[in-house]
Ligand SMILES: Nc1nc2c(ncn2[C@@H]2O[C@H](COP(=O)(O)OP(=O)(O)OP(=O)(O)O)[C@@H](O)[C@H]2O)c(=O)[nH]1
């Protein structure tokens with residue numbers, strides 16, 4: 001229960017509370033947040049999904065088909081928030097899993113752990129539990145990839161609803177509608193979040209988009225211009241690295257696409 005209606009709290013928030021009239025906990029105050037993960041809601045307003053995170057686990061699967069741009073956007077959010085990012089491929093029991101695992105391997109040299117798991121046959125679940133132990137991690141990703149199924153597997157007391165994909169479109173059914181936090185058996189917590197269809201975390205100012213791509217940092221330090229956006233500028237070492245393949249050209253393309261998105265949609269969320 002909230003003492004004041006205007007008090008906005010989300011999963012992971014630390015609060016001050018007292019015992020209310022009926023013996024319920026009544027939240028009096030929300031304490032300062034270390035960080036918060038936001039994304040635009042269906043009406044284009046900024047929605048805060050969770051706060052005080054230490055990790056963002058981006059979940060994908062062979063079915064529904066993985067969208068690596070969504071993964072890049074969530075990993076960029078992890079960089080901006082200075083929390084760990086990891087990539088989890090669920091449904092390793094399905095056809096097409098080996099191909100997807102191959103493509104996701106490109107995240108390893110960038111510095112992100114990539115784990116193949118199956119909530120159904122439980123393969124890889126031990127490694128995932130070890131990777132998440134002690135973290136306050138949110139599971140994000142497209143609807144239907146199996147975030148709630150993984151949480152039910154990892155957190156013995158969780159009992160989240162899950163649902164099959166819609167047959168017509170091979171997409172999730174948006175079963176989870178609000179973020180929910182579950183304690184992890186070995187210390188820490190996991191937050192389930194509602195899946196996304198094609199949009200992802202809130203945008204940042206144009207010149208900060210590059211901070212979300214950690215492999216740009218080295219080459220960017222030797223670009224001719226200190227304020228290089230790595231788009232058309234001469235003497236751009238990031239662009240050169242993408243052309244040479246030392247930066248994954250697909251990731252570079254994600255960066256350009258994200259800058260275009262900020263240019264098109266850039267609302268003054270951060271103003
Ligand atoms: N084959 C296979 N199917 C799985 C696996 N994990 C989950 N599923 C199925 O995928 C479907 C969607 O799972 P959910 O856990 O509801 O997916 P979600 O990511 O929570 O979806 P939203 O709440 O809509 O965002 C369900 O039918 C699950 O049984 C897996 O490892 N293998």
Ligand SMILES: [Mg+2]
Pocket residue numbers: 147148149161162175176192193194195
């Ligand atoms: Mg769910």
Ligand SMILES: [Zn+2]
Pocket residue numbers: 220223224228229230231233235236237238239
């Ligand atoms: Zn540059």
